[in-house]
Structure formats: structure tokens, C-alpha cells
Amino acid sequence: MTLALDARRRAMLEEMGVVLFEHPAHSGDMHDTPPAPPRRAGGTADLRPARADAAPASAASLLPPDDAATQSAPVAARVRLPGIEAMDWDALEQAVAACRACKLCESRRNTVFGVGDRQAEWLLVGEAPGENEDLQGEPFVGQAGKLLDNMLGALGLNRHERVYIANVLKCRPPGNRNPQPEEIAQCEPFLRRQVELLRPKIILAMGRFAVQTLLQSTEPIGRLRGRVHRYHDVPVVVTYHPAYLLRNLPDKAKAWADLVLAQSVLRGEA
Ligand code: SF4
Known part of the structure; x- marks a missing residue:
């Protein structure tokens, strides 16, 4: 355990909108003792909005998370590869790469399977690839990815160790439009198989479509935050999508509180 925050983590927390005022007697390490939620009056930690010059979002969902509208359109009957429930990681990745089960296969450049540690305790679930993700075949690149990396860094994590990142949809919706129900159902x-293979200790559901898919709930994120939900017996904590946070900077502090809750659940403290 270190005696003070190192400069790198402090910078990451500040990117997250968290400004720490360490009490003289404070000796907590970020990895072992994450900052508590806001205590503006007389506490040792304060959560403030970060700077307002972040770049615009590029990920698939740019609508406010409380917007319950979804798009729907007929889709031709398509066939997904059978036997997903018995696939190992490599077979599953190949199945995604070959998948033509919804019309998104026609416009994608790359499938975006997921990235990270296949033994991870953390599973982060976003919504769908955006333009950069479609080009690179990796989730959460670009500005939203940078913010997500900073969020992870503030917890002493990174996307390659103890963390796995995946999206609900593996192919990009054209023009970053919202995922459609038929596409989500097919994908x-x-x-689900990624969750079964990974067996994470905690899932962080980021954004409306991840939340709706995992929790089968249309409640607004604002009402689902701060509680522990379940997806096939795995604890789920709900938070905002990083792309949304880029446009709603004050909510970064709420996202930080969600991360702290998720870490507490993982450690059996909540
Ligand atoms: S989004 Fe999912 S279901 Fe649709 S083609 Fe891509 S991998 Fe298949």
C-alpha cells in the first residue's frame, strides 16, 4: 500500500472529474481504498465537474440515457451459427467474425468482438462499435475510449489486465444510429456466451442499451444506478456510457461513484 496518490492516478481522477483534497492524516491507497462518494461539506474528498473542453462523442449511443425511444425496422430472416452456448473463446470469436445474422453485417468494416483479459474479474459492457471501433476492430477507441481508460486507470486497472470490454452489438450501426431491437436480439x-466463458465477478453496464439488454429493464439509468442488479447471477452495476459523459461532464462524478460501488461489490464490501 502506498501512502499517497501517485501523480498518474491523480491525473486520471481529475480527468474523471474527481478532485481529491487529502486530509493530512489520509494514508489510503487508491487500489485498496477508493475515494468515497461526494462529501462536499467538511469531508476529505470532493467530486467536481471536470474541464469542459472534451471532444465530442463518437460512440454509437449519443442520446441521453433516459431517452426511452428505440428504433425498430423489419429485418429479413437470417441464420446465426448454431451452438454458441457450447463455443470456447476462439470459436466464439470466429463465429462473430463470420456472423451475418442481422443487416449490420452488410455495412461493417470489422466485427468488434471484445478486448481484454479472458480471466478478468471485471466485465464492462457498452452498446455498439462506433466509427473508430469499426475501423480498428476494437471497442472503445477514440475519445470515449480515452475516458474509459482514465476511469479504469483511476481504479488502478487497465483494459488488458483484470478487465474485459465488450459491446452488446459486435457490428457498427450505420451513422452511429441506435441499435434496433432485432439486432440486439440476434447479437x-x-x-451471453462471453459472460459464461469469462465468469466475471462484476459487470459494469454502460449506457441505455447495455442496461436494457442485461437487465431487461426500460427504467432510466438514473433510477437504476446505485443498486446492485443481476445478470445470470453475476452482479451488475449500472452507469452512463462514456460517450454520454463526454457531453454531460457533471455526470462524470456519478460515474465515478458507480465505479466505486462496483469495486466494493467485487471486494464483497457492498
Ligand atoms: S451485430 Fe451481431 S448479430 Fe448482427 S451481424 Fe454483427 S455479430 Fe451478427
Whole structure:
């Protein structure tokens, strides 16, 4: 355990909108003792909005998380590869790469399977690839990815160790439009198998479509935050999508509180 925050983590926390005022007697290490939620009056920690010059979002969902509207359109009957429930990681990745179960296969450049540690305790679930993700075949690149990396860094994590990142949809919706129900229904078995293979200790559901898919709930994120939910017996904590946070900077502090809750659940403290 270190006696004070190192400069790198402090910078990451500040990017997250968290400004720490360490009490003279404070000796907590970020990894072992994450900052508490806001205590503006007389506490040792304060959560403030970060700077307002972040770049615009590029990920798939740019709507406020409380917007309950979804798009729907007929889709031709398509066939997904059978046997997903028995696939190992490599077979599953190949199945996604070959998948033509919804019309997104026609416009994608790359499938975006997921990235990270296949023994991870943390599973972060976003919504769908954006333009950069479609180009690179990796989730959460670009500005939203940078913010997500900073969020992870503030907890002493990174996307390659103890963390796995996946999306509900593995292919980019054209023009970053919202995922459609038929697309989610076709793609969800891949995510479910990823959860089965990973067996994470905590899932962080980021954004409306991740939350709706995992929790089968249309309640606004604002009402689902701060509680522990379940997806096939795995604890789930709900938070905002990083792309949304880029446009709603004051909510970064709420996202930080969600991360702290998720870490507490993982440690059996909540
Ligand atoms: S989004 Fe999912 S279901 Fe649709 S083609 Fe891509 S991998 Fe298949």
C-alpha cells in the first residue's frame, strides 16, 4: 500500500472529474481504498465537474440515457451459427467474425468482438462499435475510449489486465444510429456466451442499451444506478456510457461513484 496518490492516478481522477483534497492524516491507497462518494461539506474528498473542453462523442449511443425511444425496422430472416452456448473463446470469436445474422453485417468494416483479459474479474459492457471501433476492430477507441481508460486507470486497472470490454452489438450501426431491437436480439447470445466463458465477478453496464439488454429493464439509468442488479447471477452495476459523459461532464462524478460501488461489490464490501 502506498501512502499517497501517485501523480498518474491523480491525473486520471481529475480527468474523471474527481478532485481529491487529502486530509493530512489520509494514508489510503487508491487500489485498496477508493475515494468515497461526494462529501462536499467538511469531508476529505470532493467530486467536481471536470474541464469542459472534451471532444465530442463518437460512440454509437449519443442520446441521453433516459431517452426511452428505440428504433425498430423489419429485418429479413437470417441464420446465426448454431451452438454458441457450447463455443470456447476462439470459436466464439470466429463465429462473430463470420456472423451475418442481422443487416449490420452488410455495412461493417470489422466485427468488434471484445478486448481484454479472458480471466478478468471485471466485465464492462457498452452498446455498439462506433466509427473508430469499426475501423480498428476494437471497442472503445477514440475519445470515449480515452475516458474509459482514465476511469479504469483511476481504479488502478487497465483494459488488458483484470478487465474485459465488450459491446452488446459486435457490428457498427450505420451513422452511429441506435441499435434496433432485432439486432440486439440476434447479437445478445454472443454477449451471453462471453459472460459464461469469462465468469466475471462484476459487470459494469454502460449506457441505455447495455442496461436494457442485461437487465431487461426500460427504467432510466438514473433510477437504476446505485443498486446492485443481476445478470445470470453475476452482479451488475449500472452507469452512463462514456460517450454520454463526454457531453454531460457533471455526470462524470456519478460515474465515478458507480465505479466505486462496483469495486466494493467485487471486494464483497457492498
Ligand atoms: S451485430 Fe451481431 S448479430 Fe448482427 S451481424 Fe454483427 S455479430 Fe451478427
